[in-house]
Amino acid sequence: MQESDIREFIDNFSYDFFKIQLVFAALGFLITIPHLTILLQNAMRTSSTNSLLIGIAFSDIFVLLQIIFDRTRNFFIAPRDNDCVLNTTYTLELLNYIGEILRDTCERSSFIFGSFLALLRLLILKSPNGFENLCKPFTGYLIVVNLLIINFLTTLYNYLKYKIVFAGYWTPPEECTMYPANYSEKIYYLIAKNEEELMNFYNNYMVVNGISRILIAVIYPVLAILLVLEIWKSAKAALKMLSQKEALERLRTARMILLMTLTYVVVTGPIGILNFIQLFIDLEMYPILNSLEGSGHIFTSLIYCLNVISHGFINYAMSTNYRKATKQVFCLKEKEEVQDRMFAKTVGAVN
Template sequence: MSLTYSASDFKEFSRSTQQTLVRIGNIIGSVSLSLYKFNLLFAFVGVIINILHLAILSRKSMNTNSINVLLIGIAISDLFSMSILVYQFVFLPPMSYYLQLIDFYLLSARESFHLISTWLAVIMASIRYLVMKYALKSNFQNLSKKATGQRFVIILFICSLLMSLYYSVRVKFVELPERWKPAENCKLPKNTSFPDYDIVDREWFLSADWIYEIFVILEGLLKIVPSILLPILACLLIKQIKLAGNVKRMVSSKTEESKLDHTSKLVFIMTIIFSLTEGPLGIVVVLDGLATNHTGLQYIINDIMGILLIFETLNSSTHFFICVGISSQYRKAIREMFGLKKKKPKTLLHTYNRTLVYFSFFHPFQLPNYILQWMSAAYCGIFAATLCILAIQFLYRFWSVFDTPKLIYFDGFNYFIWIVYYIFFGALWAFAVGYFFALDDYGKQYLADEIVVKYHRNISDIPILSLLSYDENGIKWESLYGLSMITGISTVQYTVICVCAFKMCKGMREKLLAMSPLHRRINQFYKALLIQTFAPSIFLFSPVFFMLSIPYADLNISFPSSIFASGFTVYPAIDSVCIMYCVSEYGRCFRNLVSSVKVKLGYEHSSSITQERSGNIANFTATN
């Protein structure tokens, strides 16, 4: 990953183009480096999640068909991939020859495991499509058997092992004349150095041009083809799910239809997520091949790959949550493994075909349903107020560093401007949900059987709000009006966050270039700012836009979508972890706090702990 770019990296371009590429490269490189360091947290969490995911899938009750076997193969690949990523974070500085050699082999293995996971997703989507399309042909129904999935997993692992071995034997390690030295701001002792090595192709490999060409073409196809096939398979699965849903509605009742397994929906959602992850990677691989003769562009492309690495990590962690949200068999296996009893939550989000339903089983003081519906809408308005407060926070940060005269708007009675701001948008969001998403007669008729089958409740007995995308006449305009209002509110807040974050990143980069390496605290807050900009996108805005847009696809799906709203509760912790991870001042304050507690308990004697802690907190507040 490049730290800084210069015009010398783009000698083949004109002067104006060089300046533009240097600016773009520095921004992308900085974002890539920050996310690469923070990716350790996601990788570590991914390892834990995939261990649990693999333990559940390996239970006898789950190991019944080819799809579940392929899911086991994907879980194994993701587990090893994330584990290797964590290992590489632990051993960042180059050490001995053998440690670097192990690191190289592990890097090759991680690439192989990533390819295995991607191709297993392609095979899984293909099998499900063929089984659905040719449901009456016994030859295709054999694809759903457990043995079929086992064969595909074994074949892929063997092929990947052979390619990894070939890639490993064709190169050798050569010691470089200059030893590796840490950067000036590194925590290693001064005058530290390690022998450094580079990877070069062996002579026999370079002499056989046809072997090199075949290997490069094959490697490129293995990375590009999935990014093409996955979106195609996703579209085919949508079409087939809709056709199957129409047939089932004609020949079966709602109760019988609801008992059908959710395998197709699970495979479809996983295919969509893999498409979103692998699509950009495929594009980047193509660009990398086109930029062979441009070293600077290849550096930028490598930094872009570093940014996409975090989405690969997040993708590996989502499979567990998708299975929990969609597969009743998977949830049953979890309850059996942990000895849990099935309990109904009091407030639920549920996605059913063309609707997103928000309802509650809680009836305080025996209030009528219409009052409880407006209380639920007010609760949604609190989410909008949270987004507004987050936007205000970013605006305050920007003004406090780069436009201090405008801080007058946060002084005295001017502060009430911002209170009115988030109350207004919160109330507007609550009004949009409570008024436009109120259930009419068509909506009650459409959802009645689904609520009875899934939750054993009469729809007239519970407070319920619903985003119903279509009715008998086509688009339901009331829902579209409400969706437009809340989408507009979200877009305004997200735009404020992104604009302020971009301007702060640009301004802080310029300040960092002018400062000495001793100003490490500013650099730490710069990295924390980048991460805090991405965190709301992942945990707040993305789940909301997904849940609100999926009803307009009019898919034949039915699953509790509360799992996607779990990011709302995760975000506050993630936002705090960002600061604690990036800013060393937090660790120092925490150690001082522990020491003071020990003093009070009589374990230690200290004369200046309180004074030092107060000074650290004051410095931190001034810097922030």
């Protein structure tokens, strides 16, 4: 098989992955909306870890929205393989520009919130009486707001080096008969203000971004191991000092955070590695590697979507309060009570 054939296979495979990514991003969005609604219930806004879960859900929604917009644009609004539609209008370029800023900010924030989720729980378990302020919801909100601001300013500093410019007029081909005579539209492109300055900055940005992602991927397992040890210590101590029900609830909460920690390990590692590949290898000289690198980002983005989808299920499986809030939001508790009353009446009538 020749190099061109390999590249074509990779590109076709990536195109199919775009479709899969759109499906999972849409599914993740539909699942995250009720997940966030449940987290915002008064019964759930009781601790710093739940505040961080709210921050993660908010961040994930913006990331998923940008993926959905980008894929919808390329497949339905302005398909790149449709010569009868201009896909570089000012509106589309501006929406994509704003979306990429939000996506970059929120994706990085989501990973960092996850690490703080594990760290906070670990500190709380290690010294339940000495870190009372760490348990308060305000602490979690403070972490979320500050990290969002820092990540937004970092991302904005990068994207301010781009601008949307007018690049001429587009006229539809003759076969596009749906347009009137002499029809034209303005073409706009998002380009770098200074190419050389951008390349120097981009290399430094990718170094920092790659290091931060890999560090997070390394820190997560360490926190996970320490968290496992503290889970068992806390469970044993709780059984002696508290009721068995409270001890089990502590154990479930810690397990929930542990599972979320492990899912983040799977996501952050490959992304950090891909960033470093771009720094040390000139991918333009290796077309196959260049195609694989692009496909790799699509694949890691798909893993991100799967990670987001898992959050609600993990919370439901591990948290009693989350299950109660879920029943309250969807009125399941009332339905159960009505069914119980109907069952009791039926039994009474039979008797």
